[in-house]
Amino acid sequence: MNKVILVMCIFVGMMIMAACQSGRSEKMVLLDEKISKVEISESDGLGGMNEEFLWSYQDKDALSVFEEAITSARKQPGKVDLTKPDFDLMVQYESDDEHLATRGLHLWLGDEGDISTFVYIGDDTVYHTPPEVTKKLRGMILSEG
Numbered sequence: 001m002n003k004v005i006l007v008m009c010i011f012v013g014m015m016i017m018a019a020c021q022s023g024r025s026e027k028m029v030l031l032d033e034k035i036s037k038v039e040i041s042e043s044d045g046l047g048g049m050n051e052e053f054l055w056s057y058q059d060k061d062a063l064s065v066f067e068e069a070i071t072s073a074r075k076q077p078g079k080v081d082l083t084k085p086d087f088d089l090m091v092q093y094e095s096d097d098e099h100l101a102t103r104g105l106h107l108w109l110g111d112e113g114d115i116s117t118f119v120y121i122g123d124d125t126v127y128h129t130p131p132e133v134t135k136k137l138r139g140m141i142l143s144e145g
Helices: 002-023 060-072 131-144
Strands: 035-042 055-057 087-093 102-108 117-120
Touching: 035 060, 055 060, 060 087, 060 131
Parallel strands: none
Antiparallel strands: 035 055, 035 087, 087 102, 102 117
């Protein structure tokens, strides 16, 4: 009888832990390298990078906004059909390894008070930023245009 109760307690504990883990959403990640530059272009559509960059950011304050935007974005469940992105971002890292030196992202810039959406180029996993990050991104990107 004690073994049955022990097994049931372990099973219930594992179910509670699994439920707690599923409530956490996966964060978007940066490489383990320092960001050296972020370049932005108007997007030509999903899957590719428009390399006709409109803006380039290298100052510490701007890079910290992009770092916060990326690392605060949370993975959304399932796959979503997306419209054409607003912008393409090329995140460049300080690295001696050419294969790790850049990362491309699509950005759907949200309206004031809304979320924004990121997708890694070549992927279909959707990540949403908090509204307060959208405000910072809008302040930087739209002030340039």
